[in-house]
Amino acid sequence: SLEWSEAFDDPFDVAFGCCCPCCAFARVFSRYTQTSFCYACLFINPFVARYDMRQEYNIDGDWSNDFFSLLFAPGPSYIQMKEEFR
Numbered sequence: 001s002l003e004w005s006e007a008f009d010d011p012f013d014v015a016f017g018c019c020c021p022c023c024a025f026a027r028v029f030s031r032y033t034q035t036s037f038c039y040a041c042l043f044i045n046p047f048v049a050r051y052d053m054r055q056e057y058n059i060d061g062d063w064s065n066d067f068f069s070l071l072f073a074p075g076p077s078y079i080q081m082k083e084e085f086r
Helices: 004-009 011-019 021-033 037-043 046-057 063-072 074-085
Strands: none
Touching: 011 021, 011 074, 021 037, 021 046, 021 074, 046 063, 046 074, 063 074
């Protein structure tokens, strides 16, 4: 899994995740589920997307960690989700 310190290696992606978290998480989720980006951006909650990925790939953690990391640090959370999908 990706460590938090590694998440800041790509400042553009961190800024993208911070400035437009819905679009950033929709980008990862649309690739993960092979749905359209617009559908994921409009109808998928980032918390639900993160939970679904955790269940699919058996990633350690729980919903409270996801909630607080997505709420207070969306940029690094986006990077972490992107790398876990990759």
